[in-house]
Amino acid sequence: MAEQAGARAGVTAAGSEPAAGAAGPAAAGGGRIECESVYKWFPGGIVLEDVSLAVDSGQFVCIVGPSGCGKTTLLRMMAGLAEPDHGRVTIGGSTVTGPDPRVAVVFQHFGLFPWKSVYRNVALPLQLAKVARDELDSRVTEALRAVGLAGHERKFPAQLSGGMKQRAGLARALAAAPDVLLMDEPFAAVDAQVREVLQEDLLALRDRLRQTIVFITHSIDEAITLGDRILVMDARPGRVVRDITVPIEQPRTISQVRHHPAYAGLRDEIWGQLRQSAIDRAGDQ
Amino acid sequence: MIDPASTTPAPLGPAAGARPAGTGPGGTGAGGPGAAGTREQIDAAIAERRRRRERRERRVYRAIRIGSLVVVLAAWQWYGMHSISIIFDPITTVLAALGHLWTQGGLPGAIWYSLWTFVLGYLSGLIAGVVIGMCVGAYQKAEAAVGLYLQALYATPMVAVVPLLSIWFGFGVLTQELIIALFVLFPSVVTVSYGVRNLDADLLEVARSLRMSRMNLWRHVLIPGTVPYIAAGAAQGVAMGLVGMFIAEIFTQLSGLGNLLQTAAQTYHTDQALAVIVVIMTLGVLLRALITVVQRKVAPWAK
Numbered sequence: 340m341a342e343q344a345g346a347r348a349g350v351t352a353a354g355s356e357p358a359a360g361a362a363g364p365a366a367a368g369g370g371r372i373e374c375e376s377v378y379k380w381f382p383g384g385i386v387l388e389d390v391s392l393a394v395d396s397g398q399f400v401c402i403v404g405p406s407g408c409g410k411t412t413l414l415r416m417m418a419g420l421a422e423p424d425h426g427r428v429t430i431g432g433s434t435v436t437g438p439d440p441r442v443a444v445v446f447q448h449f450g451l452f453p454w455k456s457v458y459r460n461v462a463l464p465l466q467l468a469k470v471a472r473d474e475l476d477s478r479v480t481e482a483l484r485a486v487g488l489a490g491h492e493r494k495f496p497a498q499l500s501g502g503m504k505q506r507a508g509l510a511r512a513l514a515a516a517p518d519v520l521l522m523d524e525p526f527a528a529v530d531a532q533v534r535e536v537l538q539e540d541l542l543a544l545r546d547r548l549r550q551t552i553v554f555i556t557h558s559i560d561e562a563i564t565l566g567d568r569i570l571v572m573d574a575r576p577g578r579v580v581r582d583i584t585v586p587i588e589q590p591r592t593i594s595q596v597r598h599h600p601a602y603a604g605l606r607d608e609i610w611g612q613l614r615q616s617a618i619d620r621a622g623d624q
Numbered sequence: 625m626i627d628p629a630s631t632t633p634a635p636l637g638p639a640a641g642a643r644p645a646g647t648g649p650g651g652t653g654a655g656g657p658g659a660a661g662t663r664e665q666i667d668a669a670i671a672e673r674r675r676r677r678e679r680r681e682r683r684v685y686r687a688i689r690i691g692s693l694v695v696v697l698a699a700w701q702w703y704g705m706h707s708i709s710i711i712f713d714p715i716t717t718v719l720a721a722l723g724h725l726w727t728q729g730g731l732p733g734a735i736w737y738s739l740w741t742f743v744l745g746y747l748s749g750l751i752a753g754v755v756i757g758m759c760v761g762a763y764q765k766a767e768a769a770v771g772l773y774l775q776a777l778y779a780t781p782m783v784a785v786v787p788l789l790s791i792w793f794g795f796g797v798l799t800q801e802l803i804i805a806l807f808v809l810f811p812s813v814v815t816v817s818y819g820v821r822n823l824d825a826d827l828l829e830v831a832r833s834l835r836m837s838r839m840n841l842w843r844h845v846l847i848p849g850t851v852p853y854i855a856a857g858a859a860q861g862v863a864m865g866l867v868g869m870f871i872a873e874i875f876t877q878l879s880g881l882g883n884l885l886q887t888a889a890q891t892y893h894t895d896q897a898l899a900v901i902v903v904i905m906t907l908g909v910l911l912r913a914l915i916t917v918v919q920r921k922v923a924p925w926a927k
Contacts, residue, residue: 420832437835442833446830450827450829450830452830454849454923467836495924
């Protein structure tokens with residue numbers, strides 16, 4: 340608890356400084372994501388059916404939907420980790436054919452290498468890109484400070500709480516200074532209270548990030564809290580059924596969101612969209 | 625195991641005294657220097673209490689261990705004194721035989737010989753096992769090519785190939801080394817290839833998203849991720865390698881501890897045979913302990 344409070348203070352204190360290497364291409368439109376009638380089949384049936392969407396550079400989009408709606412598959416396509424069976428995904432105007440250095444992924448289960456210290460985990464993308472040591476050091480330090488992990492550099496992942504692990508995962512993504520940040524249910528593996536703290540911190544950090552962010556979640560509240568825009572997906576077949584602009588101004592806090600006049604209405608609207616398939620799934624079991 | 629009567633009274637003293645003051649400001653730590661002090665006192669008292677309990681538990685376990693050792697050694701001594709010396713000898717006689725072997729029976733030389741034969745065979749078997757295991761685990765094509773033979777040989781008791789080896793390579797050191805290496809090889813191949821195959825799929829996906837080259841994949845993911853399994857294979861290899869060493873020495877009758885044991889048994893010097901076994905036991909325990917130390921040094925993140 341004390342650690343989290345300290346970490347939060349770290350983020351807000353650093354709030355006036357520029358984000359880690361984020362200046363540049365994103366502002367020039369390099370972070371625009373487009374999906375053009377994307378289809379994906381798995382042996383069990385169709386996962387994504389005719390998904391078309393565009394995310395503007397610098398936009399924070401949440402994709403919310405039930406499990407099996409293909410939201411993770413869609414994200415993996417943007418990350419170049421999966422290929423569409425039909426249609427195409429472009430980032431900054433060029434078709435995604437594989438993992439791209441302009442894109443960084445934050446994984447649900449953190450994806451930290453247990454044998455590397457926090458510092459080395461965060462430094463890895465830069466090390467692989469052969470960034471010079473001085474620059475590497477300053478970028479890693481900056482990224483760790485931005486997520487509130489300064490002072491934990493030498494710890495190993497096993498010594499961190501779930502929340503701190505995901506901070507490290509985020510720092511690794513930020514250190515690479517990508518145009519696009521893809522987050523796959525990043526807060527799903529931590530408990531509800533830690534999750535709220537992480538959301539607060541991401542909101543605070545968000546002002547300083549110029550990345551396009553695609554954030555996948557199960558949680559309607561999380562989507563409203565974080566997103567500029569929400570894409571609602573439904574399952575069987577997976578498709579985008581609603582595209583909602585969140586009318587709550589940035590920067591914001593969780594409490595501002597909860598008390599915003601539009602909050603309850605938004606929540607009802609999204610829930611109304613997902614309710615039937617949730618009932619179906621609840622009945623299945 | 626924990627004696628409630630002795631756990632409670634003494635350590636509670638300082639903590640009980642501090643508690644009323646500590647609950648006042650709500651334990652936030654912001655309630656002034658006095659509150660912080662009591663908070664620390666409580667923490668210290670709790671830590672002290674835990675330390676005492678652990679110390680007490682350690683003492684109990686040590687007592688049990690010593691007690692069991694005394695019982696076993698006494699039983700050995702008693703049985704040895706009441707049995708024919710060709711069948712079994714009391715521990716005092718065995719220790720005397722140990723002294724005799726050490727000074728006049730060439731025990732130091734035998735230990736030295738066995739040890740370096742073992743180290744050489746063990747290391748070559750382990751290195752080959754790790755390399756083969758890694759390749760088979762990482763590359764499906766390698767597994768398709770040689771997996772069948774590895775499994776067949778793993779299922780074969782290695783003792784069965786010992787006579788063949790001596791036909792092919794004679795009764796020399798080479799045969800001994802080969803036997804030890806073979807005994808170490810298969811368990812490590814199996815353990816290491818299992819380790820590579822069971823690497824966290826999430827981490828492989830991370831590696832992909834970071835566009836790691838094949839070399840970097842080995843360096844940053846495959847090798848470090850397999851280290852705990854390599855360590856497990858190495859520890860298992862010690863036990864298997866010692867078996868191999870003995871079989872080799874008894875079979876080739878060259879020299880070393882196995883030969884010493886064989887000679888003692890064939891001349892009905894049971895006391896000497898028992899003495900050699902005690903030496904072997906000690907050697908095995910020490911080697912395993914050494915592996916554990918190395919394991920902690922190399923892979924501190926693995927349990």
